[in-house]
Amino acid sequence: RWPRGKCWPVALTAGPPLPDWQTLAWSSTFSRSRVWVKQRRSVSASCLTHTASVALGGRDRLSMVYLDVSRGLQTASFSLDAGARIPMYRSAMGFAYLWAIPDKARNFLFEAMRKRLGEEWPTVKKQIAAAFKSLDRDGFCVAEGTYERAISGAGVALSLQDGAEVYAISCSAPAFQLSAQRLRDEIGPRLVALVTSVKNELEGHARHAY
Numbered sequence: 105r106w107p108r109g110k111c112w113p114v115a116l117t118a119g120p121p122l123p124d125w126q127t128l129a130w131s132s133t134f135s136r137s138r139v140w141v142k143q144r145r146s147v148s149a150s151c152l153t154h155t156a157s158v159a160l161g162g163r164d165r166l167s168m169v170y171l172d173v174s175r176g177l178q179t180a181s182f183s184l185d186a187g188a189r190i191p192m193y194r195s196a197m198g199f200a201y202l203w204a205i206p207d208k209a210r211n212f213l214f215e216a217m218r219k220r221l222g223e224e225w226p227t228v229k230k231q232i233a234a235a236f237k238s239l240d241r242d243g244f245c246v247a248e249g250t251y252e253r254a255i256s257g258a259g260v261a262l263s264l265q266d267g268a269e270v271y272a273i274s275c276s277a278p279a280f281q282l283s284a285q286r287l288r289d290e291i292g293p294r295l296v297a298l299v300t301s302v303k304n305e306l307e308g309h310a311r312h313a314y
Contacts, residue, residue, distance in 0.1 A: 156277040156291075160262075161197045164189065166216055168198045168272065193217050193228050196247035196259030197274035199235035203245075204261035204270045235259075243299075244292035248284050255279060258287040260295040264306060273299060 161168040167189040192198030192213070202210055218225045235245035244260045257276030263269070275291050276282075282291070 156275055156282060158275045161272050163201055166192050168192050168195060168201060194250045196245050196257040197272040199232055199245050199247060200239060200259035200261040201270060201272040202232060203236050203239045204263045242292060243296040246284055246287045246292065248279065256282060256284055256287060258292040258295055260299050262299050262302065
């Protein structure tokens with residue numbers, strides 16, 4: 105049986121031939137990750153404002169679905185729960201996911217976004233391009249008010265099994281409590297370290313399984 109309190113999104117499809125999440129294999133994968141459970145809380149707590157959320161997400165069509173969330177003590181007014189959707193093209197989580205997937209898949213999604221957004225697409229594409237530069241340089245990106253005007257966040261990609269499984273992790277909070285500067289100087293690097301630790305742990309599990 106799946107653990108209670110989790111959301112298991114259905115039909116994470118759409119787009120070109122991408123993995124079907126291997127029957128939502130992330131559930132067994134991340135349930136084994138002590139590093140993820142411990143460090144996601146640590147990153148959220150480090151924001152000190154008690155309003156930050158750290159979330160793991162996967163793609164469904166042109167949205168990112170929150171698969172797991174660690175929330176601060178005072179996030180009820182804005183934070184999303186597991187199962188929530190945010191537009192891929194308006195979030196640090198989505199930008200990081202797009203950056204990590206193969207070119208063919210990314211181009212397919214870009215075309216779908218262009219058709220959906222119409223005249224807004226050139227502006228969104230510039231935001232994505234800027235995020236990609238940050239991801240290339242630093243391993244994370246920062247989005248300021250792209251989804252909700254008052255919310256800022258940092259995002260990183262988590263690519264497993266040589267890119268067969270791609271997720272993204274983000275940390276977000278009200279902009280007046282968690283500045284873009286702090287996201288760049290502190291939170292982004294901590295997310296990069298979190299991804300490295302989780303990936304090392306999960307790949308270690310995989311090696312011992314054979």
